[in-house]
Amino acid sequence: MTTFATMPLRYSADPAAMIRFLTDLGMARVVTAGADNFATLVAGGGGRVMVHSVQGADATVTAGETVLCFATEDSDEAAAHLDGKGVAVDVWDESYGRQAMATTPSGGAVWINEEMADLYGYEGHAAAPDPDLVVAAILPTEDFDADRAFFQQFGLTSDPGADEWWEGMRSGGGVVGLHRPEEGWAPLTTSDDPRYRFPRIHLGFETSAPLGEVRDRLVAAGHPAEVVSAPEATKVHVTDPDGQVMEIHPVP
Numbered sequence: 001m002t003t004f005a006t007m008p009l010r011y012s013a014d015p016a017a018m019i020r021f022l023t024d025l026g027m028a029r030v031v032t033a034g035a036d037n038f039a040t041l042v043a044g045g046g047g048r049v050m051v052h053s054v055q056g057a058d059a060t061v062t063a064g065e066t067v068l069c070f071a072t073e074d075s076d077e078a079a080a081h082l083d084g085k086g087v088a089v090d091v092w093d094e095s096y097g098r099q100a101m102a103t104t105p106s107g108g109a110v111w112i113n114e115e116m117a118d119l120y121g122y123e124g125h126a127a128a129p130d131p132d133l134v135v136a137a138i139l140p141t142e143d144f145d146a147d148r149a150f151f152q153q154f155g156l157t158s159d160p161g162a163d164e165w166w167e168g169m170r171s172g173g174g175v176v177g178l179h180r181p182e183e184g185w186a187p188l189t190t191s192d193d194p195r196y197r198f199p200r201i202h203l204g205f206e207t208s209a210p211l212g213e214v215r216d217r218l219v220a221a222g223h224p225a226e227v228v229s230a231p232e233a234t235k236v237h238v239t240d241p242d243g244q245v246m247e248i249h250p251v252p
Contacts, residue, residue, distance in 0.1 A: 002081040004154045006174030007040075007048040007071040007113060008137045008203045010242070013063035015039070015053045017241035022049055024221040025205065025214075025248075026130025033122045040071075042127050045251070047135025047174025049203065050113070059189045059196040064242035067189060067198035068110055068137050068176070070154065075100040075114040085153040090195075101195055105146035108188050108199035132209040134251060135174040138202035140181035151176050159252055168252065175206065203244070206251045211236050214248055 012018040016036035023029065027041040027049060039051045048071050054063045061067070072078040075098035079089040082102055089112070091100045100112040116122065141147045144167055148158065156169035156176055167178040179202075181187070189198045207214055211227050215236050218225035225238035236248040 002072065002074075002078050002155075004078070004112070004156075004171065004173055005046070005048050005071040006135050006137050006171075006176055007050055007069045008066050008135065008201060009050045009052060009069045009111075009198075010066045010203060011054040011057055011059075011061045011063060012051055012242050013054055014241050015051045018051050021221075021223060021241050022051070024218060024223065026133040026207075028127035028129035029125040030127050031116060031119065031122050031124055038122075042129050043133040043135045043174070043205070044129035044131035045134035045206070045208065046170070046172055047137075049135060058191075058193075059198055060191050061189055064244045065189070066137075066201050066203045066244075068108070068139060068201045069198075070110065070112045071115060071173075072100075072112055073115050074098075075112055078112050078114075082153055087150070087153050103194075104199055105143060105150055106141070106187060106199070107194075107197065109195050109197050110199065111195075130209075132207045132251075134170075134206040136168075136177055136204040136206055136249070137175065138177045138179050138204050139199060140185045140187065140201075141178050142181060144178050147178055161252070177204070202246075203240075204246060205248045207248055208251045211248070211250065 019036050019039045030040045032039045037053050041049050079091045079100045082089045089102050097114040102110050155171045159168040165180045169176045215225045228237050
């Protein structure tokens with residue numbers, strides 16, 4: 001059975017610091033390279049995050065930008081699965097394995113990363129992540145209907161309680177949240193190569209742990225965090241090493 005895990009890709013000016021931040025939050029390294037210049041990390045409640053140095057990036061990105069990707073066990077099987085649902089997919093070889101790409105309704109390139117069967121010089125790690133933590137990729141969109149239909153092909157289903165501003169879609173492999181865009185939003189990265197016109201997203205998390213405990217753990221590790229009460233939700237705000245304010249919500 002083909003499954004897809006949400007895997008935001010963060011381009012970082014200080015990938016080692018970003019990787020430490022994510023482990024302080026409760027994620028665990030699965031694969032790393034170099035002196036923590038690259039890592040894939042997993043959350044115990046679902047989802048992954050990939051961290052990549054902004055230097056040497058193939059896409060035109062700035063430090064702190066995050067783009068939408070998925071992870072799957074076998075890219076060729078994933079491509080066949082999606083093709084059977086009417087989603088066109090390209091597949092090609094990378095140094096670390098097979099890579100696939102599907103195009104969103106707005107023209108964004110969503111990469112589908114195959115789990116490494118051979119590490120090719122990367123370092124593997126035994127992961128023991130926090131089971132309370134879930135990765136959320138927050139996607140600004142003007143067309144909920146089109147994007148909902150697209151992500152349903154990846155096995156994501158909508159949470160109850162959606163409204164005109166927010167709709168959470170989830171599987172056992174994390175969350176994609178559809179969110180009405182705010183002023184100044186630029187939906188895609190810029191590139192002459194359509195493979196690198198990624199959907200820009202916001203990296204977030206959900207947790208089943210008490211928010212006060214999450215805040216205290218982050219503050220103790222040196223990360224500025226606070227519990228914020230707002231009419232729509234109570235959540236943790238924390239500033240990550242790339243200067244991005246990240247939201248951590250309770251699991252619904």
